[in-house]
Amino acid sequence: MEQAPLMEMLTWPETMGINEPPAANLIQENGETIEIIAAALSAGKLFPGHAVGITDEDLDAYAAVGASSCHESVTPDQIILKLRRGLKPWLRHGSAAPDLVNVLPAVRAHPDWMRWTCLCSDEVDPADLYQKGGMDFKVRLAVENGIAPIDAIRMATINPAEYYRVDDRLGSVSPGKLADLVVTESLSEFQVRDVVVGGRVVMSQRRLTTSLPQGGGYPDFVRSQTILRNAMNAGDFEFHVPTGANRVRVRVIGVADGTLVSQPLEADLPVVNGNVESDITHDVLKLAVIDRHTGSGRIGLSFTSGFRLQRGAVSTTYCHPFYQLLVLGTNDADMARAANIMREIGGGIVVVDGENVEQWELSLVGIYTAAPFADAQREFLRINQAIRDLGCPLKAPVLALSFVALQTIPTYGLSDKGLFDARVQGFVSPVLSAEC
Numbered sequence: 001m002e003q004a005p006l007m008e009m010l011t012w013p014e015t016m017g018i019n020e021p022p023a024a025n026l027i028q029e030n031g032e033t034i035e036i037i038a039a040a041l042s043a044g045k046l047f048p049g050h051a052v053g054i055t056d057e058d059l060d061a062y063a064a065v066g067a068s069s070c071h072e073s074v075t076p077d078q079i080i081l082k083l084r085r086g087l088k089p090w091l092r093h094g095s096a097a098p099d100l101v102n103v104l105p106a107v108r109a110h111p112d113w114m115r116w117t118c119l120c121s122d123e124v125d126p127a128d129l130y131q132k133g134g135m136d137f138k139v140r141l142a143v144e145n146g147i148a149p150i151d152a153i154r155m156a157t158i159n160p161a162e163y164y165r166v167d168d169r170l171g172s173v174s175p176g177k178l179a180d181l182v183v184t185e186s187l188s189e190f191q192v193r194d195v196v197v198g199g200r201v202v203m204s205q206r207r208l209t210t211s212l213p214q215g216g217g218y219p220d221f222v223r224s225q226t227i228l229r230n231a232m233n234a235g236d237f238e239f240h241v242p243t244g245a246n247r248v249r250v251r252v253i254g255v256a257d258g259t260l261v262s263q264p265l266e267a268d269l270p271v272v273n274g275n276v277e278s279d280i281t282h283d284v285l286k287l288a289v290i291d292r293h294t295g296s297g298r299i300g301l302s303f304t305s306g307f308r309l310q311r312g313a314v315s316t317t318y319c320h321p322f323y324q325l326l327v328l329g330t331n332d333a334d335m336a337r338a339a340n341i342m343r344e345i346g347g348g349i350v351v352v353d354g355e356n357v358e359q360w361e362l363s364l365v366g367i368y369t370a371a372p373f374a375d376a377q378r379e380f381l382r383i384n385q386a387i388r389d390l391g392c393p394l395k396a397p398v399l400a401l402s403f404v405a406l407q408t409i410p411t412y413g414l415s416d417k418g419l420f421d422a423r424v425q426g427f428v429s430p431v432l433s434a435e436c
């Protein structure tokens with residue numbers, strides 16, 4: 001994203017802060033990023049951090065520039081490193097990064113530190129939300145893992161309210177505060193029995209006492225769109241290398257369940273008629289990120305491992321790097337087909353398996369569904385299963401696809417401008433060497 005719109009957004013009263021500027025940008029003294037942060041801090045806004053895997057002087061520098069929290073800790077040691085530098089640790093438990101139980105020993109060993117810690121999600125998928133719960137699940141999990149119930153509840157209520165400086169209105173049950181309340185049968189089990197929202201009982205004895213608002217009535221500008229310059233064909237997904245090469249060594253984005261951090265892998269791939277092809281046997285598949293917002297025709301191509309598709313292709317607009325169109329495939333023709341179907345439906349997830357096509361349409365900005373929650377979680381499960389039916393062993397392939405190209409989490413990301421190395425915050429060539 002460019003500097004000017006961020007600077008403008010920082011003047012909006014409803015802007016809370018500048019969220020997660022990548023640490024590498026600051027360590028390399030990127031002038032634009034530093035100016036944005038300076039503007040945020042001088043306007044009294046927050047700088048919640050995103051310090052993935054950094055330590056020592058780099059972490060000192062990140063804190064010194066103004067980062068005041070970090071939700072990226074995956075070990076107790078990382079929690080301690082951040083607390084020592086005044087960065088409040090948010091303990092994350094998301095569907096793609098379920099870290100809470102791993103990091104809890106840090107605060108369990110130092111109960112006085114709990115005053116600085118908060119619970120957070122960093123993305124929970126509809127199935128987990130439906131089946132396990134939201135913040136109530138995280139409170140239960142913390143209690144099950146040795147945190148006193150009152151401390152766990154503070155980490156979900158007053159602590160985040162204080163961090164976001166809204167504790168004058170939210171986060172405690174006290175006179176004059178806005179309070180949506182839950183009544184639980186016991187603090188340790190934390191099973192919610194009654195819910196009060198805006199002073200009205202909306203759930204009583206675990207039954208809804210009100211009807212939920214139905215989706216609809218959204219303004220036209222939030223309707224999902226995939227704007228491509230033209231219909232795509234297999235040739236658009238060809239990865240060309242200099243004439244004469246018959247094998248190339250390439251950089252590969254390695255993905256696995258349970259972590260957002262990708263592995264920087266390498267692989268040798270065959271070149272057929274000047275085009276580098278996916279290698280299904282060795283699980284090196286082609287990945288594309290295509291501009292779907294302006295129809296510029298920009299496309300970034302690279303390779304990934306971990307999805308293990310045996311055939312077909314998947315396209316998705318639920319793709320965190322700017323919610324562009326991301327396509328993963330075993331062959332260029334199916335990738336083009338998956339992209340073209342998305343162009344027709346606007347946004348969502350499309351799975352091409354030979355003649356069969358499964359799709360989950362996300363009708364709002366390519367990310368959201370207006371369908372009822374129960375339907376959304378069922379659709380989410382169905383589309384994940386359709387991807388697994390192509391051979392993918394991952395627990396939630398849709399989430400893995402949403403993170404695979406992200407440029408702010410090491411190691412590699414992919415944008416419509418090409419392969420990006422998050423460690424150095426710069427573009428790199430997917431090809432390391434070519435063999436004639």
Ligand SMILES: [Fe+2]
Binds near residue numbers: 050
């Ligand atoms: Fe983050």
